[in-house]
Amino acid sequence: MTTQHATYGSVTCQVTVQVTPPNGCIYVLKETFNTEGERIFPVAQFTFKLDGNAQTAFNDATGLAFFGNVTPGTHTVTELVPPTWTQLSVTPVNGVVVVPPGPDCVTVVFKNKQVINEPPPACTLDIDLEVIEDGDSATLTWTATNAVQVSTDNDDLPITSLTGGSVSISPTTTTTYKITVLGENGDTVTCQDQVTVTPPVKPVVKATKIVCEDESDLPNWGNGGPNITATTATDWVANHPDCHLASDWEFEWANGGVSNPGDNVSSGGANWNTFGPTNGQGIATAVINSFTGGKIWVREKPSSSYIPFTGLLGSNVSAEMYCHTDVLNYDNYDKIDSPQNGQTYHCVAFNVPKPPPGTGCIEILKETYDPNGNPVTPVAQFTFKLDGNAATAHNNSDGYARFDGVSVGLHTVTEILPPTWTQLSVTPVNGTVHVTAGPDCVGVVFKNKQVITSAPYCTLTGNPTSFGPGGGVTQLTWTTQNATSFTINNGIGSVTPVSGGNVNANVTQNTTFVGTATGPGGTFTCEVPVTITSPNPACTLTISKNEINTGESVVVSWTSSNVTEGYISPLVGTTTPVSSGSATVFPPSDTTFTGTFSGPHGSVQCQVFVKVKTTGCVSNCGGGFNPPNVVLFQKPGDQPLAAVFLSQIPYTGFEAGPILSTIFWLAVAIFSALIAYYIVGRGSMTYVFGQLAEAAGIPTEREIRDSLRDREAEMPREESREEFDVQTKPYAMSAPAAPAPVAYAPTYTPAPSAPLNQSGIPAITDVIESRAHAAGVLMSPEAVELAANLAPDRAEALRMFGDILNEAVKSIPREDGWIMLTSDRFAALRDAKAQTVPAPAPIPVTAFKPAPAVSAPAVQTAKPQATKAAVLSKLDEASASEFVGAVLSGNRTSAFNILRSMEHDAVSPTALITSAATVLDRLYRIRHGGQNGIATDLMAKSAQVSDEKLQKLVEVFTHALDTVYANPFTGIKLALAQAFEIVG
Missing domain, CATH: 1.20.272.10 (Zinc Finger, Delta Prime; domain 3)
Structure with missing residues (x-):
C-alpha cells in the first residue's frame, strides 16, 4: 500500500498477491499375508484410488505405490480388494491423510490376508500290463489334480511333476505301485495298481549302474575280480557310502560276432540294441529273444559328464564295466558266453562324475528401508568387498550384486556403509559363506535403514575403467545425496545436475578421478581409478649358424619390443640399437647366448645355443688334437683387430707382358737343359754336390758326428720336466741316412715394438695375439714376448710363430674351449721344434776333395728361466x-x-x-x-x-x-x- 500527501489532501492504493503452495505426494505401502499370517513376497498387485477416482495407482512387487502432484489438504486413499483377499487394516484409519505442501510425502499402509477355498485332491494310477515276464517292461501312467505334493514308496517310480506322468517299469518280482497326493486344502488321496512278474523263458541280461563321488571308490577289477552276480551291485553300494545306484542310464547288447565300436562312443551303431534306461534301483533289463555267435556282448552308453574308459591296457583311473565271468580290463566291451534260456545274467558298470570347475560365485541382495521401516526402491548403490579388498562389486537398482570366479572355500562379504545408512542385518552372520565349485551361487543378504542426516554422500564410476595402449574415452557417472555441488578433478570441474549424471573424459595414462560432494554438512569424496595396460616386453635371439668349428665366427642377431635396454652375454654385451641388431663373435666353445631386455614394464630373457666343434678340419690338416681353421677377411672386422693387409706386402714376382713372359720361360728351359747336360757329362750329381760342398766349406758327415758327440758330453742333462710335458714328433723326412740334429735356440736381444709403426703396420705383438685368439689359444704376456723375439726379421719371426702355434693346437688339449699357452709351454715347443730341423742331406765322402778340417757348429742352448x-x-x-x-x-x-x-x-x-x-x-x-x-x-x-x-x-x-x-x-x-x- 502506498500513501501520497498533497496540498489538497491524500489518496491510498493497494494490491493483493496470492501465493499458491506447492503440491505434495502420498506413498502407499501394501503388505500381504497368507492364511497362516505369514508375510508373502513378492507382493501381489492391488489397485488404489485417490479421493474416489481422482487418481489411480498400482503397487510394484515390493508393495510400493505412489500418488504425485497432490494438492495440499485432506485426502482419502482406498483399495480394490480381489475376491481371494480380505483387508486386515488401513493406517491411518480409512486411509485419510493430510498432505502437506513440498517433497515430504505422507504414507498409507494397507494390510491384506489371503482367502482361499481349495478343492480336494484327486489321482489315478494304471499299469498297461497285468502280467509280464522277468526282464520285460510295462508302462505305468498316473495323474494328480489339486496337488501340492505327490509321493511314492516305489524306487523305480520317479515323481517329476505334480500333475502326472508316464514311466517304463521292469520289476523283477510281483509289485504293487502306489502314489499319495497331498491337496491344497490339506487332504490326501492314494492310488495304486499291481503287476505280476513270471520267470523268463529266454536269456535275460540285467545291467546295473553305480555312480561314486570319488574314483578311489571304484573297485579297479581290470586285472581280475569276482564274477558278477545279482548281489554284486547292492553289496558294493552297501559297503561304500559314497556310491549309489543310478537311474536313467542306457546299455546296449550285440551278437557274438560284433566288434567293439569304441569304449567311449555314445552309441555302438546299427548292430547294437539299446535297453534301459535304468530304474530307481539302477537296473536296466534286456530279454534276449535270439542271438548268434555263441555269446552276447554288452556295453554302456557313456556320458561326457563322467570319466572315460581307458581301454584294454589303460590306467585304473577309469570307468569300469564287467559282465558275468568277464571281469577283466578297463574297456566298455564285456561278454556273456553261451547264455541259456531261462537264465539271468548280470553286469555292473561303475563311474565317477568329472570334477566340477574349480571356482564358484556369490550373489548379494541389498534391501533398503526408510526411517519408518518401509522398503525403498530403487535401491541405492552400495559397495561390497570380498575378503577385505580381494574384489569389489556394486549393486544395481534392484539391489543385486555378484562376485564370479571365487575359489572354493570360506569367504567373507562386507559392505561400505555410506553416512546416511545404518546396517540392520547381514545373512549369513558376518557375511561369511562357503563357496562350492560350479554355477550355483551362494547368497548374502544385506538390510540397511536410511538415516536422515545433512552429511553429503557421492558415488563415482567409470565405464570402461581399463584401456589398452593409447587409452580412450571413459564415461564417468556420479550420484550424490545431501549435496549442493559436485566437482571432479583432472580438469573436469563442477558438474550438473548435482544429484547425478555423466560426463566423458579422455584417458591417456593411469588416472584416478576424484569427485567431491559439498553440502551443508561438509564434504565427501568418491573416486574411480582408470588404468592403461601396457604391453609386456619381448625379445628374440637368432644365430647365423647352429654349429661352427673352433676359430670360426657366428652372427648373433636380436629383436626386442617394449624395452629400453638390453644386454647379451657372453661376448656381445650391451645391445645397440636395442630394438634390433647383430654382432659377429668368435665363441671358443659350446655357448648359450642369453639376452636380457628390460623396460618400464618388466624384463624378459631369450636364449640361443651354438655348438663349437673342436674335432679339427676335414682334409689337409696335418693331424693333431686341434687343427685350426684359417679365415681370410677382405678387411679386418671388430674381432680380431690386429691384421696385415695383403696390399701392405710388396709383390716379389715376375711382371711382364705375354711376349716377354714367353721369351723368359723359353730361356729358363734352355738353361735347365744345358745344366743337365753338363752334370751328366761330368759324372752325375755326386760330382756336382762334391764340388759345391768343397767350395762352401761344408764338413763331412763324420766330422759333424764327431763334433756333436764332443758337444753332447759337455751339455748338462735336464733333471725334471715342466708340469705339462709337450709331446712332439719329428717331421718325417726322406733322406739316405738319419741326419744329425742341429739345435736351434735363438738368443736375439728383445727389441720393444710399438703398437703401430709409422708405415701403418700393426705391432708384431698385436698380430701374434690376434692369430692366437683366432686359433682358440690364450697366450701369457711372457709367451707373446718370446714369440715376438723368435727372429730379428719380422716375417721370419711370424713364420716361426705360425709353426709353433700349429704344434700347440695339435698337441695341447683344450681347457673350457681354450688352449692355455704359457711361456714355459711356448719355450718347450720352440726347443722341440728346433731339434727336429734336419741338417743338409749327407753327401758321400768320396765325392769331396780333401778339405781342411772344420769344427761342427756350436749348439746354443737357452738355459731355463x-x-x-x-x-x-x-x-x-x-x-x-x-x-x-x-x-x-x-x-x-x-x-x-x-x-x-x-x-x-x-x-x-x-x-x-x-x-x-x-x-x-x-x-x-x-x-x-x-x-x-x-x-x-x-x-x-x-x-x-x-x-x-x-x-x-x-x-x-x-x-x-x-x-x-x-x-x-x-x-x-x-x-x-x-x-x-x-x-x-
Missing part, C-alpha cells in the same frame, strides 16, 4: 689380486692409481689384465666346485658380487686383451670403467 718366471708370476698374481680387490669393492681410486703407475713407468698392462681375468675366473670356478686358492680377504670382497656380474667381469677383462687402440692403456681403462658399471 724357471726361477725368474716364477717370481714374475707371483708378482703378477699379487698385483692382480690387489687390482681385482679394488674392482670388487668399488674402489675406483685404487684401481686407476695402479694403471696410472704402470703407465708412468712404461710397464705393459697386458700381464696385469691377464692375471686379473685369471683371478676372476678362479673366483667364479670356486663357486661352482673348483679348488680354492684365493686369499680370504679377496673371497670376502667377491661375496658381494653375483655369479652373473662375476661372469661379466671375466668377459670384460678377457676382451680387453684384444688390442684395439694404439695406446694399450686406453682399452684397459675402458674395460675398468665397464667393470665398475657392472659392480655398481
Whole structure:
C-alpha cells in the first residue's frame, strides 16, 4: 500500500498477491499375508484410488505405490480388494491423510490376508500290463489334480511333476505301485495298481549302474575280480557310502560276432540294441529273444559328464564295466558266453562324475528401508568387498550384486556403509559363506535403514575403467545425496545436475578421478581409478649358424619390443640399437647366448645355443688334437683387430707382358737343359754336390758326428720336466741316412715394438695375439714376448710363430674351449721344434776333395728361466689380486692409481689384465666346485658380487686383451670403467 500527501489532501492504493503452495505426494505401502499370517513376497498387485477416482495407482512387487502432484489438504486413499483377499487394516484409519505442501510425502499402509477355498485332491494310477515276464517292461501312467505334493514308496517310480506322468517299469518280482497326493486344502488321496512278474523263458541280461563321488571308490577289477552276480551291485553300494545306484542310464547288447565300436562312443551303431534306461534301483533289463555267435556282448552308453574308459591296457583311473565271468580290463566291451534260456545274467558298470570347475560365485541382495521401516526402491548403490579388498562389486537398482570366479572355500562379504545408512542385518552372520565349485551361487543378504542426516554422500564410476595402449574415452557417472555441488578433478570441474549424471573424459595414462560432494554438512569424496595396460616386453635371439668349428665366427642377431635396454652375454654385451641388431663373435666353445631386455614394464630373457666343434678340419690338416681353421677377411672386422693387409706386402714376382713372359720361360728351359747336360757329362750329381760342398766349406758327415758327440758330453742333462710335458714328433723326412740334429735356440736381444709403426703396420705383438685368439689359444704376456723375439726379421719371426702355434693346437688339449699357452709351454715347443730341423742331406765322402778340417757348429742352448718366471708370476698374481680387490669393492681410486703407475713407468698392462681375468675366473670356478686358492680377504670382497656380474667381469677383462687402440692403456681403462658399471 502506498500513501501520497498533497496540498489538497491524500489518496491510498493497494494490491493483493496470492501465493499458491506447492503440491505434495502420498506413498502407499501394501503388505500381504497368507492364511497362516505369514508375510508373502513378492507382493501381489492391488489397485488404489485417490479421493474416489481422482487418481489411480498400482503397487510394484515390493508393495510400493505412489500418488504425485497432490494438492495440499485432506485426502482419502482406498483399495480394490480381489475376491481371494480380505483387508486386515488401513493406517491411518480409512486411509485419510493430510498432505502437506513440498517433497515430504505422507504414507498409507494397507494390510491384506489371503482367502482361499481349495478343492480336494484327486489321482489315478494304471499299469498297461497285468502280467509280464522277468526282464520285460510295462508302462505305468498316473495323474494328480489339486496337488501340492505327490509321493511314492516305489524306487523305480520317479515323481517329476505334480500333475502326472508316464514311466517304463521292469520289476523283477510281483509289485504293487502306489502314489499319495497331498491337496491344497490339506487332504490326501492314494492310488495304486499291481503287476505280476513270471520267470523268463529266454536269456535275460540285467545291467546295473553305480555312480561314486570319488574314483578311489571304484573297485579297479581290470586285472581280475569276482564274477558278477545279482548281489554284486547292492553289496558294493552297501559297503561304500559314497556310491549309489543310478537311474536313467542306457546299455546296449550285440551278437557274438560284433566288434567293439569304441569304449567311449555314445552309441555302438546299427548292430547294437539299446535297453534301459535304468530304474530307481539302477537296473536296466534286456530279454534276449535270439542271438548268434555263441555269446552276447554288452556295453554302456557313456556320458561326457563322467570319466572315460581307458581301454584294454589303460590306467585304473577309469570307468569300469564287467559282465558275468568277464571281469577283466578297463574297456566298455564285456561278454556273456553261451547264455541259456531261462537264465539271468548280470553286469555292473561303475563311474565317477568329472570334477566340477574349480571356482564358484556369490550373489548379494541389498534391501533398503526408510526411517519408518518401509522398503525403498530403487535401491541405492552400495559397495561390497570380498575378503577385505580381494574384489569389489556394486549393486544395481534392484539391489543385486555378484562376485564370479571365487575359489572354493570360506569367504567373507562386507559392505561400505555410506553416512546416511545404518546396517540392520547381514545373512549369513558376518557375511561369511562357503563357496562350492560350479554355477550355483551362494547368497548374502544385506538390510540397511536410511538415516536422515545433512552429511553429503557421492558415488563415482567409470565405464570402461581399463584401456589398452593409447587409452580412450571413459564415461564417468556420479550420484550424490545431501549435496549442493559436485566437482571432479583432472580438469573436469563442477558438474550438473548435482544429484547425478555423466560426463566423458579422455584417458591417456593411469588416472584416478576424484569427485567431491559439498553440502551443508561438509564434504565427501568418491573416486574411480582408470588404468592403461601396457604391453609386456619381448625379445628374440637368432644365430647365423647352429654349429661352427673352433676359430670360426657366428652372427648373433636380436629383436626386442617394449624395452629400453638390453644386454647379451657372453661376448656381445650391451645391445645397440636395442630394438634390433647383430654382432659377429668368435665363441671358443659350446655357448648359450642369453639376452636380457628390460623396460618400464618388466624384463624378459631369450636364449640361443651354438655348438663349437673342436674335432679339427676335414682334409689337409696335418693331424693333431686341434687343427685350426684359417679365415681370410677382405678387411679386418671388430674381432680380431690386429691384421696385415695383403696390399701392405710388396709383390716379389715376375711382371711382364705375354711376349716377354714367353721369351723368359723359353730361356729358363734352355738353361735347365744345358745344366743337365753338363752334370751328366761330368759324372752325375755326386760330382756336382762334391764340388759345391768343397767350395762352401761344408764338413763331412763324420766330422759333424764327431763334433756333436764332443758337444753332447759337455751339455748338462735336464733333471725334471715342466708340469705339462709337450709331446712332439719329428717331421718325417726322406733322406739316405738319419741326419744329425742341429739345435736351434735363438738368443736375439728383445727389441720393444710399438703398437703401430709409422708405415701403418700393426705391432708384431698385436698380430701374434690376434692369430692366437683366432686359433682358440690364450697366450701369457711372457709367451707373446718370446714369440715376438723368435727372429730379428719380422716375417721370419711370424713364420716361426705360425709353426709353433700349429704344434700347440695339435698337441695341447683344450681347457673350457681354450688352449692355455704359457711361456714355459711356448719355450718347450720352440726347443722341440728346433731339434727336429734336419741338417743338409749327407753327401758321400768320396765325392769331396780333401778339405781342411772344420769344427761342427756350436749348439746354443737357452738355459731355463724357471726361477725368474716364477717370481714374475707371483708378482703378477699379487698385483692382480690387489687390482681385482679394488674392482670388487668399488674402489675406483685404487684401481686407476695402479694403471696410472704402470703407465708412468712404461710397464705393459697386458700381464696385469691377464692375471686379473685369471683371478676372476678362479673366483667364479670356486663357486661352482673348483679348488680354492684365493686369499680370504679377496673371497670376502667377491661375496658381494653375483655369479652373473662375476661372469661379466671375466668377459670384460678377457676382451680387453684384444688390442684395439694404439695406446694399450686406453682399452684397459675402458674395460675398468665397464667393470665398475657392472659392480655398481
